[in-house]
Amino acid sequence: MSSKELDSIRKYIFEKTVARGEIILFEGEPARAVHFVISGVVKVFKTSADGKEQILYLARAGDSFNDVPVFDGGLSLASAEALTQVVLYGMEKGDMEARLREHQKLAENVLQVLSQRIEQIVSLVEDLSFRRVTGRVAKILLENAEDTSGQQPKLTQQQMAAMAGTAREMIGRSLKLLEDEGKVRLERNRIVIRDKEALREIAGVGT
Structure with a gap:
């Protein structure tokens, strides 16, 4: 994206610092924003009815999470917890949807992220099934x-x-x-x- 396009998006981004061990979002709550990790490590996980935890992936600097449910309008599919102190950028659902309509390059980047997310989940299924x-x-x-x-x-x-x-x-x-x-x-x-x-x-x- 051009510097002009980035400047037009920047005003919609919020920053948040999260302490180690803090829950950033809970599975099943309304998906209100996409989060981008600037520094630190975030554990993205699901919890079964009997309390068993399955970690889906670890999000590090440059990674995003809670992206899929924001775009499909559903609930958060997983919980997220800071494994270290974490600095996040975020964009609210409505702002993200509007920016995607305005900026083709941003939309292309988001599609790439979603493709990577699918690959991560497929890899996890393969590991649990065959490895x-x-x-x-x-x-x-x-x-x-x-x-x-x-x-x-x-x-x-x-x-x-x-x-x-x-x-x-x-x-x-x-x-x-x-x-x-x-x-x-x-x-x-x-x-x-x-x-x-x-x-x-x-x-x-x-x-």
């Missing part, structure tokens, strides 16, 4: 590796279990297996990847 627990754990480690040193961000085993769709005990067993095989090293507050290529093979993903 063994250790493979899911390996994939989570790879996707959330902090940097080229291979250090893993501080996801708890319970959070990893919610991402993998399994019990926390299974995560612990899988991590111990990966450590025994020399693929990772378990430290007090982090997991260090020692053999990224081996993890890719276990996870069934390309380089």
